[in-house]
Amino acid sequence: MRIATWNVNSIKARLPNVTAWLAEAAPDVVLLQELKCETAAMPADAFRDMGYEVHAVGQKTYNGVAILSKRPVTDLVTRLDGEPEDEQARYVEGTIDGIRVASLYLPNGNPLGTEKYPYKLRWMDRLKARAASLLDSGVPFVLGGDYNVIPQPEDCYDPEAWSTDALFRYETRAKFRELLNLGLTEAYRALHPAARHAYTFWDYQAGAWPRDLGIRIDHFLLSPAAADRLLACDIDRGPRGQEKASDHTPVLLDLMD
């Protein structure tokens, strides 16, 4: 099974880029983030025409996640437990061929000193609780998406400059490690321990892309049973260099069938 994750920064603005890339990369499952549209406004027909089921969880203007799948998706979950008043569209999860697969958009958390950062940390606690529950269930699972977390200094171009940012500060990385220490495998780093400049996001500003000033924030976290089936995990920088690109580029995961 081939699974892709991609923060598209508006599915409407990115539709030609996304459909062209899907035709070439041919993933069985696609995890999208930052749809920036309401659920009903998701351009689902474009993906159905390519053989995908479409399961979007959207809202106006901000956030929004989706799972596209060539095989049936069952038992959909569309939010994380723990904060019933939270209406941000950041999580969707379903079962595909016996694997629980989630598309998540973890809060950015900037600027520090506002409610945004505590919200990010609480959201990470809620995700950890969900992962613990899935581990208890024994089902293999893959949590993919935009984590808005730079795990290690080698995952950004200038660790010193990022040291006080919500994506990299110590407390954020510690929470991410808590998640990993449940027993999850971060697929890209597990397969490419020495990789440098393996970025998934480059800011639109200040020539970040041509200068390769990026960060690695889009990840796949795998349960032990899913990690046993890990074949490959790679970043495709191609889409970031195209016209009208998202500021993120897709990451691909291959699991043994």
Place this chain on the structure above:
DNA sequence: ATGGTTGTTGGACAA
């Protein structure tokens, strides 16, 4: 040190 960009939206806000 500031400003630099893109998307949604029709002035900021988010990233």
